[in-house]
Amino acid sequence: MTSIAFINPNSTTEMTESCVRAGVHCLSSGIKLIGFTNRNGPPSIQGAADGELAVPGLLSLIEANQQLDGFIIGCFDNTGLEEARRLTDKPVMGIGQAAYHMACLTSKRFTVLTTLDVSVPVIKENIDELGFSMWCDDVLASDVPVLELEFQPEIAVPKVRNAIKKIKKRFPETAIVLGCAGMTIIKSELFDQLQSVQLIDPVTSAVRLMCAAVKEG
Numbered sequence: 001m002t003s004i005a006f007i008n009p010n011s012t013t014e015m016t017e018s019c020v021r022a023g024v025h026c027l028s029s030g031i032k033l034i035g036f037t038n039r040n041g042p043p044s045i046q047g048a049a050d051g052e053l054a055v056p057g058l059l060s061l062i063e064a065n066q067q068l069d070g071f072i073i074g075c076f077d078n079t080g081l082e083e084a085r086r087l088t089d090k091p092v093m094g095i096g097q098a099a100y101h102m103a104c105l106t107s108k109r110f111t112v113l114t115t116l117d118v119s120v121p122v123i124k125e126n127i128d129e130l131g132f133s134m135w136c137d138d139v140l141a142s143d144v145p146v147l148e149l150e151f152q153p154e155i156a157v158p159k160v161r162n163a164i165k166k167i168k169k170r171f172p173e174t175a176i177v178l179g180c181a182g183m184t185i186i187k188s189e190l191f192d193q194l195q196s197v198q199l200i201d202p203v204t205s206a207v208r209l210m211c212a213a214v215k216e217g
Contacts, residue, residue, distance in 0.1 A: 003032045004210050006203075007061050008074045008181070009054035011041045015150050015182055019074055022184045023207040031211050034068070036061050044146035045075050047118035055080040062087050070214045072098075072206045074181050076114065077122045091213040096123065098206035099177045100132040107175035107198055111167050112139040113160065114179030115146050123179060137171045139179070149182030157186050161193055168197060175200055 006023060008016040020035035027033055040057035042050045058080045062071055070091040073081055078094030085092045103110035112123055123139045142163040148156045160183065164176050175198040178187060184203040191199060 001032050002030055002069045002214055003034055004070045004072060004207070004214060005034050005036055005061070005065055005068045006072045006074050006207075007036045007038065007058060009038045009041050009051075009058045009079045010044050010075070010146075011037060011039050012043050012147065012150065013037045015044075015146075016074070018150060018185045019181050019203045022187075022201070022203050023072075026204045026207040026211070028211040028215065031214065033207065036065070045077060045079060046116050046146055048077075048122050051075070051077050051079045051122065055083060059083055059087060062092075066090070070210045072210055074203065074206075076179050076181060076202055077119065078126050091210060093206055093210050093213065095181055095202035095206040096126055096179070097130060098209045099179075099200050099202035100127065100130060100135075101209060102205035103175050103177050103200045104132065104135050106200070109135055109137050109171065109174045110177050110200065111137045111171055111174045112177045112179040113163055113167060113183075114139065114141055115144050115149075115182075117141045117143075119179070137174045138167075140167060146180055146182050149180065149185055153186050153189070157189050157193075160186065161190060164190070164194060164197060178202060 016037040038057035041054035073094045076096040177200040
């Protein structure tokens with residue numbers, strides 16, 4: 001059976017489990033999704049400094065699992081993406097990278113809604129380097145810490161919902177890219193409350209695109 005790794009660069013196992021639960025519903029027939037947690041990483045990745053701390057453990061997990069058929073990096077910042085691609089000839093994809101591709105395939109414009117302000121510069125740089133700037137209306141923060149999405153969704157959901165409403169007033173035609181792996185946990189609740197808004201889930205986008213990539217390989 002073809003196997004894809006979902007590697008959470010942070011050390012919070014609950015986030016890994018939540019993302020894998022969301023991802024398995026998007027798998028193509030004959031493909032398995034296996035979750036890995038970087039136990040040497042920070043509890044969450046919020047900004048460039050956290051990302052740098054996460055890279056060594058992330059790369060070690062890829063090196064130790066070269067028998068797998070593809071690797072998804074489960075941080076919206078695409079943490080360690082270029083370094084990871086140099087370690088293997090298997091497909092490697094960041095969930096942020098996947099979300100931008102999915103947004104451009106399914107909508108004309110997109111806006112990224114991430115967690116905290118500290119994450120915005122990293123995401124803007126990634127969008128520019130990957131060539132998606134011409135489709136991106138903006139990158140904005142919801143002021144929701146990453147772990148609040150996992151452990152206090154009752155607090156996180158109203159904040160994210162209100163931020164989305166503000167974005168749609170400013171950019172009525174934009175799709176909303178959920179700019180954190182943790183937002184996949186609250187996507188269904190957001191969708192129930194914002195049914196007219198196109199929401200791009202980075203985790204499910206990555207799983208769908210990786211399934212296509214490993215089949216092509």
